Amino acid sequence: MAHLSGDNSELIARVRRISGQVGAIERALQSQAPCAEVLHLVAAVRGAVAGLIEEVISDHLEEHVSRPGLTDAERAAGAEELLTVIRRYSK
Template sequence: MSHIHEHKDELLNRVRRIAGQVQAVEKALEGDADCAKTLHLVAAIRGAVNGLMEQFIEAHTREHVAHPDLTDEQRAQGAEDLLQAIRRYSK
């Protein structure tokens, strides 16, 4: 998983931003914030998680499905791993 380690700091920053957004929703709920404001906060979280997922899908596809040094078996496993993640994500 060297491709993850290469972008570790960037990924951690994205995850930390998402955690901050989740905390903002918690504070909004605790503080009885306006429904519309809270709705926008939740929508922003979804967008951030989608962006993170897209980054992982792209990295996984390039490294574990499309990389020219992979065997057919490795490509098949990479594709299956990707499909399982997408199925779980889309539920």
């Protein structure tokens, strides 16, 4: 089941920003930046990834669980996929 449909440019832009943030962590570590600075950068990445996850979950719910016209089997499959991901993510 394709997870996302349509234009993913906003999600791709988010991923690219996260990639830049991860690069900033690498540079900070290489330059032996103070711990507080590194922790701040890591926390920013964590928040950005959480925001990305929320957006993808929302898109999944709209497309594969609540969209009008889905069969019961399609809704069940979409819900099960989401539960699997949430269980993995919450560990």
